[in-house]
Amino acid sequence: MRRQLLSLAVVLLGMSPLRAGDKPAHEYMTASDGVKIHYMVMGQGTPVVLIHGYTGSAEGNWFDNGIADALAPKHRVIAIDVRGHGQSDKPHDVEKYGPRVWKDVIELMDHLHIDRAHVHGYSMGGLIITQLLAHHPERFITASYGGSGVLETEKEWADKVPKDKPGPDPQEAEASQKLRNAPHRDQAALDAARKSYFAAVGGPIDLKTIKIPVLAINGEFDGPNAKTHRMQRELKDFQCVILPGKSHLTAIMAGYMPDLYLKTLVEFINSHDSKS
Secondary structure, three states, rough: OEEEEOOHHHHHHOOOOOOOOOOOOOEEOOOOOOEEEEEEEEEOOEEEEEOOOOOOOOOHHOOOOOOHHHHHEEEEEEEEEEOOOOOOOOOOHHHHOOHHHHHHHHHHHOOOOOOOOEEEEHHHHHHHHHHHHHHHHHEEEEEEEEOOOOOOOHHHHHHHOOOOOOOOOOOHHHHHHHHHOOOOHHHHHHHHHHHHHHHHHOOOOHHHHHHOOOEEEEOOOOOOOHHHHHHHOOOOOEEEEOOOOOOOOOOOOOOOOOHHHHHHHHHHHOOOOHHH
């Protein structure tokens, strides 16, 4: 297990060139309960499945900031619009969410005949990854979290978590406003999704059984200690990266130094391709 505090200077060294001119394909599948799921595909190679955060979208979370483009030269990138988000169907019924949000990912992998993949999720997407690891660890090559992690559940350990820096990054409010103005937003669907939030992502997991490499990338002002303390204790192969000066949204959004996040994620996935 390693903890790294990376500086911007590290980002500027050794960046891989992006593949210019490529455009993602927009595709759909129908989930087993009839909800239409939109996803984007780009590139060829070892599959990487990307899961965005709450109120976000596949396009905004992964394509607008260049992350998908950076992965595509060596990977088949599949970015899902979680139901209730982006261009997927947006049911207003709470019962259409819950565990369905992580089951959609497995159904999408099955739909595309993907046995195993690198799976990366941001914020809510990271919490979905926890449930995927709990129920289907065999479908992973690696798992990686952004703006998220696995919290301590026992008080004796929670009391030992080092204090996090308060923050936030002063650009967080501007980034939040940009997210609120994103297209395809349906507030009633988002409210329904949120009401089922804990049913979707709050189940237990035994991290000691997870044997694949796991990465967590969190902003310095986004509670990195609280999110990763348990992971560092229990995971066998864990890397923790803290982005200096960044908060929850500014760590990843275009225009707010996304390169540090991008470089960390791409290097992690590339380094474990040989194990696939």
